[in-house]
Amino acid sequence: MGLHNEARLDGRMLRLIKQLNQYLGHFPRFERYGLSQQIRTAAYDTYALIVAAQKPYSRKTTxxxxxxxxxxxRMLVRLAGELGYFGWRDERQDGGPQERALRRLHTIELMIDEVGMLIGGWIRSYRDKEGAKRQ
Known part of the structure; x- marks a missing residue:
């Protein structure tokens, strides 16, 4: 994966984190230090690993x-969606149609999928390079 693709992955992950933080602020209060914090930590860890994987000496394990x-x-976000937390606003669950919740969940899932495709491409590129070196 060239520098250009790594920069693109970095930018996409930053956008995802910004959007996640905005939506996580609407989660119910009782989840502020539970699932909401777990999702936030997983997103930050993912970003930190993207940075670490750019260093050649630790790339394989990272x-x-x-x-x-x-x-x-991805699994934590899916769990939050199943629990209906993307439909909360101002400490209460919206009583109307779940359009807002579905739109929020769909947006985040698309962003996570996009980051996942870039990560998968990076892994395949690395494996191809390693395979070519061995031959």
Missing amino acids: LGQLDVRHEQL
Whole structure:
């Protein structure tokens, strides 16, 4: 993965974190230090691993950790969606249609998928380079 792609991954992850922080602020108060904090930590860890994986001396192990942490972020967001936390606003759950919640969840899931595709491409590129070196 060239520098250009790494910069693109970095930018996409920053956008995801900004959007997540905005939506997590609407989660119910009783989840502020629970699932909300777990999601935030997983997003920050993913970003930190992206930075660490750009260093060649730790790339192999870090890319594996990055892939796992990204998947954990995906699962935590899915759990929050299943629990209906993306439909909360001002400490109460909206009684009307869940359009806002679905729109928020869909936006975040698309952003997570986009970051995941970039991570997957980086891993494949690294494996291809390593395979070519061995031959």
